[in-house]
Amino acid sequence: MTTALSEGGTDSLRRSDWLIKITRAGVIAAVYCVLTFALAPVSFGPFQFRAAEAMAVLPMIFPEATAGLFVGCILSNLLSSYGVLDVVIGSLATLCAALLTARAKKLWLAPVPPVIINAVAVGFAITFAQAGMDISSFPIGVYLMNAGSLFISEAVVCFGLGIPLLIGVKKYMTRKNNT
Numbered sequence: 001m002t003t004a005l006s007e008g009g010t011d012s013l014r015r016s017d018w019l020i021k022i023t024r025a026g027v028i029a030a031v032y033c034v035l036t037f038a039l040a041p042v043s044f045g046p047f048q049f050r051a052a053e054a055m056a057v058l059p060m061i062f063p064e065a066t067a068g069l070f071v072g073c074i075l076s077n078l079l080s081s082y083g084v085l086d087v088v089i090g091s092l093a094t095l096c097a098a099l100l101t102a103r104a105k106k107l108w109l110a111p112v113p114p115v116i117i118n119a120v121a122v123g124f125a126i127t128f129a130q131a132g133m134d135i136s137s138f139p140i141g142v143y144l145m146n147a148g149s150l151f152i153s154e155a156v157v158c159f160g161l162g163i164p165l166l167i168g169v170k171k172y173m174t175r176k177n178n179t
Contacts, residue, residue: 025068028055032072037079044080046126046146049153052076054161056094056114059102061170066098082129086122093121110166111158118154123147 035052036043043050052072058065073094080086100113127143128135 021062021064024062025064025066025071028058028062028065028068029072029075031055032069033075036072036076040079043076044082044086046123046149047153048150049157051157051161053114053118053154053157054165056097056158057101057110057162057166058169059098060104060107060110060166061173063102066095066102069098070095082126085125085129085133089125090118090122093117096121107163107166111155111162114158114162115151115154119147119151123150126150 032052032055036050039049039051042048043052055065056069059069070091074087074091077087077090080090082090094114097114097117100117101110104110104112123143123146127139127146130142130146131137131139
């Protein structure tokens with residue numbers, strides 16, 4: 001008895017799709033790391049312009065980008081001067097933002113989750129680290145400044161670079177699928 005897999009049928013197609021998605025997630029993780037490391041002076045801290053965050057909009061069209069962004073963020077944050085706190089909170093913020101971005105129905109909504117979640121969560125992580133990991137002396141004013149600067153920088157990257165990236169990838173995929 002032969003199977004669809006041995007004949008190159010639907011199981012083979014499913015495996016091919018799975019391989020493409022895993023590869024895409026891996027490439028996204030690698031590009032995230034390379035961009036973050038290459039631009040390290042502006043990729044960390046309360047005043048950051050992490051160019052890799054432009055890819056935070058990709059889960060809208062590629063749900064598998066969620067895993068790539070999460071892994072890329074974990075690996076990138078290993079260089080952060082905020083240590084394990086940034087690895088955990090920053091990466092979980094990226095994961096949550098990616099999961100919500102995957103549900104975005106309109107192009108202009110794709111950057112909203114990463115902008116808001118990173119401002120709130122990473123702003124907290126940076127402020128908490130700056131306060132010596134002491135919640136009793138948590139400076140609300142400093143948090144608001146950190147969160148505000150992260151909101152602005154994340155918005156610049158996600159809307160200014162992410163939206164054009166998303167448009168370009170969508171056009172490419174449409175053209176590729178029509179040929």
